[in-house]
Amino acid sequence: MALKASALKVGDTHSERVVDNLSRTQIVQYAGSSGDYNPLHTDEIYTVQKAGYPSVFAHGMLTMGLTGKMLTNYVGDGRLTKFGVRFTNQVWPGDTLDASATVAAIREEGGVKLVDLTLSTVNQDGTEVMTGNATARIDP
Amino acid sequence: MAKITFPVEASHIMMFARSIGDTNPVYYDAEAAKKTEAGGIIAPPSFAQSVAQFNPDYFLRPKPGQPWFGSGKTASGVEGKASSSGGLHAEQHFEFHRHIGPGDVLTVETKPGASWEKESKRAGKLMFRESITEYRDQNGNLVITARSVGVTTERPVSQG
Secondary structure, X not given: OOOEHHHOOOOOEEEEEEEOOOOHHHHHHHHHHXXXXXXXXHOHHHHHHHHOOOOOOOOHHHHHHXXXXXXXXXXXXXXXXXXXXXXXXXXXXXXXXXXXXXXXXEEEEOOEEEEEEEEEEEOOOOOEEEEEEEEEEOEO | OOOEEEEOOHHHHHHHHHHOOOXXXXXXXXXXXXXXXXXXXOOOHHHHHHHHHHOOOOOOOOOOOOOOOOOOOOOOOOOOOOOOOOEEEEEEEEEEOOOOOOOOEEEEEEEEEXXXXXXXXXXXXXXXXXXXXXXXXXXXXXXXXXXXXXXXXOOOOOOO
């Protein structure tokens, strides 16, 4: 299952559709599992009338979790050593997100083969909602 | 900030995996997980942030007998100016020294990092605040290091 250094090259890309038509219910589900009950994510009345946004929007960490699913599917279970992201645009109910990982470098550190990946998650309009980087252990 | 004890539990991992739509059995099926390289159930990479569940004072969880800023009879249970756009999450970084699983009991400590300001067209003045969180296991070993950047905006982020 794990990636092999010998079979990878810089520029290789893996992408997945990580959510199709994001529901408010899934955002609620994420609030419950993460413990982040900020009403900006789950309370349409508060968010529209008090906070001034057009609707509730997803937790940044939900987008990170969705992107992480693509990442662990690609590199294998328990292989990540680093995963970092920057949230660049909000994710709204109804959004469809595609996440991708592109090989930036294949290297060795202390006898362990590693792959550095550049991450990008875009919505249905092609707007980038999250960028990031990850590193994973790979096989020789 | 006080240290938080974070017991990692199988049902919490299962619910977390469901909430991100991840059906990988390594997150809920002990038998299947045994046969994987992980050797047992592990948590998805961003699960560590769910330590919020174990922070008794976490400000984004309603608490009995205390006013809550979300809607009830009125659009907000807190009088006066709403916390405008409030705080948003700008960045999150994890470094994994080991992947955690059910049975781990983590001790989690968060320390403030740098803070800085930036002007933005879409939301006015932005105030960034960094925090560093260290997760140590029951043997005292550092298992996860997290760096989080939060941003407070002057006004709600304009769309389009």
